[in-house]
Amino acid sequence: MHSEHKPLLSVRNLKTYFFQDEGTVKAVDGATFDVYPGKTLGVVGESGCGKSVTAQSILRIVDQPGRIVEGEIVLCCAKGTDVELTKLHPNSKEIRAIRGTEIGLVFQEPMTSFSPVHTVGNQIIEAIRLHCGISEREARAKAIETLRQVGIPKPERRIDEYAFELSGGLRQRAMIAVALSCDPRLLIADEPTTALDVTTQAQILDLLRRMQEQRGMAIMLITHNLGVIAEMADDVVVMYLGRVVEQGPVDAIFHSPKHPYTKALLRSIPSIESTPRVELPTISGSIPHPYNRPSGCPFFPRCPECIPGTCDTAEPTPIAVSEEQSVSCFLYPS
Amino acid sequence: MIAYIVRRLILALLTTWAITVLSFIIIQLPPGDYVTSYIASMSASGVGVTEAEAQALRIQYGLDQPIYIQYLKWMGLIAQGNFGMAIEWGRPVLDVIGDRLTLTVVISVAAIVFTWALALPIGIYSAVKRYSIGDYIATFIGFIGLAIPGFMLALIVMYVGFKYFNANVGGLFSAEMADAPWSWAKFVDMLKHLPIVAIVLGIGGTAQMIRIMRSNLLDELRKPYVMTARARGLPETRVILKYPVRVALNPFISTLGYLFPYVVSGSIIVSMVLSLPTVGPLLLKALIAQDLFLAGTIVLMLGVMTVIGTFISDLLLMWVDPRIRLGKQ
Numbered sequence: 001m002h003s004e005h006k007p008l009l010s011v012r013n014l015k016t017y018f019f020q021d022e023g024t025v026k027a028v029d030g031a032t033f034d035v036y037p038g039k040t041l042g043v044v045g046e047s048g049c050g051k052s053v054t055a056q057s058i059l060r061i062v063d064q065p066g067r068i069v070e071g072e073i074v075l076c077c078a079k080g081t082d083v084e085l086t087k088l089h090p091n092s093k094e095i096r097a098i099r100g101t102e103i104g105l106v107f108q109e110p111m112t113s114f115s116p117v118h119t120v121g122n123q124i125i126e127a128i129r130l131h132c133g134i135s136e137r138e139a140r141a142k143a144i145e146t147l148r149q150v151g152i153p154k155p156e157r158r159i160d161e162y163a164f165e166l167s168g169g170l171r172q173r174a175m176i177a178v179a180l181s182c183d184p185r186l187l188i189a190d191e192p193t194t195a196l197d198v199t200t201q202a203q204i205l206d207l208l209r210r211m212q213e214q215r216g217m218a219i220m221l222i223t224h225n226l227g228v229i230a231e232m233a234d235d236v237v238v239m240y241l242g243r244v245v246e247q248g249p250v251d252a253i254f255h256s257p258k259h260p261y262t263k264a265l266l267r268s269i270p271s272i273e274s275t276p277r278v279e280l281p282t283i284s285g286s287i288p289h290p291y292n293r294p295s296g297c298p299f300f301p302r303c304p305e306c307i308p309g310t311c312d313t314a315e316p317t318p319i320a321v322s323e324e325q326s327v328s329c330f331l332y333p334s
Numbered sequence: 335m336i337a338y339i340v341r342r343l344i345l346a347l348l349t350t351w352a353i354t355v356l357s358f359i360i361i362q363l364p365p366g367d368y369v370t371s372y373i374a375s376m377s378a379s380g381v382g383v384t385e386a387e388a389q390a391l392r393i394q395y396g397l398d399q400p401i402y403i404q405y406l407k408w409m410g411l412i413a414q415g416n417f418g419m420a421i422e423w424g425r426p427v428l429d430v431i432g433d434r435l436t437l438t439v440v441i442s443v444a445a446i447v448f449t450w451a452l453a454l455p456i457g458i459y460s461a462v463k464r465y466s467i468g469d470y471i472a473t474f475i476g477f478i479g480l481a482i483p484g485f486m487l488a489l490i491v492m493y494v495g496f497k498y499f500n501a502n503v504g505g506l507f508s509a510e511m512a513d514a515p516w517s518w519a520k521f522v523d524m525l526k527h528l529p530i531v532a533i534v535l536g537i538g539g540t541a542q543m544i545r546i547m548r549s550n551l552l553d554e555l556r557k558p559y560v561m562t563a564r565a566r567g568l569p570e571t572r573v574i575l576k577y578p579v580r581v582a583l584n585p586f587i588s589t590l591g592y593l594f595p596y597v598v599s600g601s602i603i604v605s606m607v608l609s610l611p612t613v614g615p616l617l618l619k620a621l622i623a624q625d626l627f628l629a630g631t632i633v634l635m636l637g638v639m640t641v642i643g644t645f646i647s648d649l650l651l652m653w654v655d656p657r658i659r660l661g662k663q
Contacts, residue, residue: 056561059564059565061561061564061565063556063561064464091569091570096567096568096569097567098567099564099565099566099567100565100566100567101567104565105562105565107558107561107562108558109558112557112558112559113558113559113562114559114562115559115563115576115577115580115581116559116581116655116656116657117580117581117654117655117656117657118576118577119656123563123566126566126568127566127567127568130566130567130568131567162656162657162660164657164660165660175562178562178566179565
């Protein structure tokens with residue numbers, strides 16, 4: 001499907017580790033995926049599987065003591081040149097020019113994502129002036145226009161309000177406005193709807209889709225909510241313990257999941273057709289402690305289809321099961 | 335917003351009244367009165383005081399009346415802008431205090447400015463470069479500064495100044511300027527003496543401030559708004575200074591109010607060692623002599639200044655923090 005396109009962002013074997021006194025946390029441990037222009041990539045997985053750290057690695061804003069130890073992240077810039085993001089210094093001019101203009105970021109918690117002592121407008125105008133080099137007045141006009149585009153009523157008044165004066169939904173819209181203010185070609189949305197109530201969630205997802213249509217940007221949507229993925233994504237990456245265990249087009253992932261983890265995730269969604277008063281299947285066990293990862297396939301201790309002697313000793317590598325779908329599992333011979 | 339200011343103002347007035355009652359009670363608490371300590375000092379120098387003379391003294395100073403009458407009389411005097419007589423000195427209290435209060439404010443402000451000027455940048459550095467060599471060095475020196483008693487440091491500074499620079503670093507003025515009337519030359523003389531005094535008085539608080547700034551900022555650095563600021567492409571220095579540092583400074587503004595009395599009461603011994611013309615040593619002497627009006631007035635003035643300081647810091651906080659200004663969390 002995408003073979004004729006060049007990916008906008010391509011992540012290869014990314015490893016981001018956190019070096020702490022107690023041990024090393026391998027938050028991202030060999031993630032590989034591509035984001036295509038104008039498409040939405042859904043990244044799904046349980047809490048702590050490295051989704052957010054992957055996003056932070058792409059922007060090079062991983063907090064200390066985290067560090068990218070291996071892999072490459074190639075961004076195809078607007079000018080047509082390829083930039084290897086892992087080669088840049090995290091505080092270099094090059095990466096700072098990419099943040100905001102090429103890649104925008106929306107966080108889960110819109111309340112704490114805004115400074116409590118600066119107005120919303122202050123933070124949008126700041127970004128616009130930094131990247132576009134236009135006057136305060138022009139930047140303000142552009143900020144108001146962006147706020148209007150994301151559906152904030154009376155933007156010329158809202159611009160001078162503080163984040164805590166806005167409702168949860170408006171706050172997240174304002175956050176999206178900040179991320180879109182410099183027209184990025186890739187929007188990374190890290191759990192953008194998790195902190196919102198259900199009706200607001202739907203509105204925000206709608207907004208993201210509309211912005212994508214208008215601007216033709218790519219979205220990397222990080223979530224643990226498979227419903228959001230089904231609604232939004234073109235392609236899906238399933239992560240477990242810092243690795244991509246399965247990826248493919250959204251239809252393939254939902255209709256013919258291959259990896260036992262993906263299957264288990266899909267089984268644990270409540271459905272309107274399921275029999276009432278029957279316990280919802282859950283994934284047995286829990287995520288291993290980050291200092292104590294299992295050897296072999298990371299999922300084998302919880303896997304119902306585990307092959308003893310194979311899964312607990314060797315690490316599976318991605319295997320193409322169709323033209324577009326690949327899975328890292330020994331159940332599928334290469 | 336107006337309601338907030340009015341509420342603070344009413345609270346400030348109530349607090350001031352409570353301070354007058356409390357300071358009066360506290361000064362009355364030790365057994366005996368001024369006459370007792372007068373008799374003690376007279377008999378120590380070999381002069382006896384008869385019971386009749388003592389009684390006459392008590393009547394003269396109004397010490398024979400019940401406490402609440404004494405309090406009301408004192409309040410009456412204050413209402414007229416007269417703070418009574420400093421019994422031991424035989425002069426009006428305001429005369430005795432003279433410009434000591436102003437000088438105390440000058441010295442305290444200098445000490446606080448020194449403390450902040452040193453502590454805030456070091457605290458910011460320590461937080462941003464946590465667990466770096468620089469952080470450890472700052473922490474180590476800070477703790478040494480905290481551990482050295484102020485009077486000890488004062489003595490060392492005086493000794494070093496005298497021995498190696500042949501300079502008398504004590505006092506706030508040169509000998510020939512001490513009793514001169516205020517003039518430009520005297521002001522310049524004071525400015526020359528001020529830095530050492532400020533350093534000696536401020537060094538203890540600096541270590542504490544470094545720790546507070548460091549931990550405040552570490553809390554803020556973890557907040558998502560720092561990461562979103564970075565994700566907008568701002569340079570790191572601007573990210574740190576504009577957002578988390580700004581928020582981490584708020585607690586400092588709220589402590590402005592009681593920093594002043596803290597410096598005054600914490601510096602009595604240092605002030606005596608350095609023979610500074612502040613109210614600290616005067617207060618100590620008045621308390622020893624049980625000089626009711628002098629001690630009461632000084633405690634009252636310090637209390638009122640605390641209240642004013644707190645009121646100002648409340649207004650400042652309202653100005654810098656929209657969460658307070660707009661009355662929301």
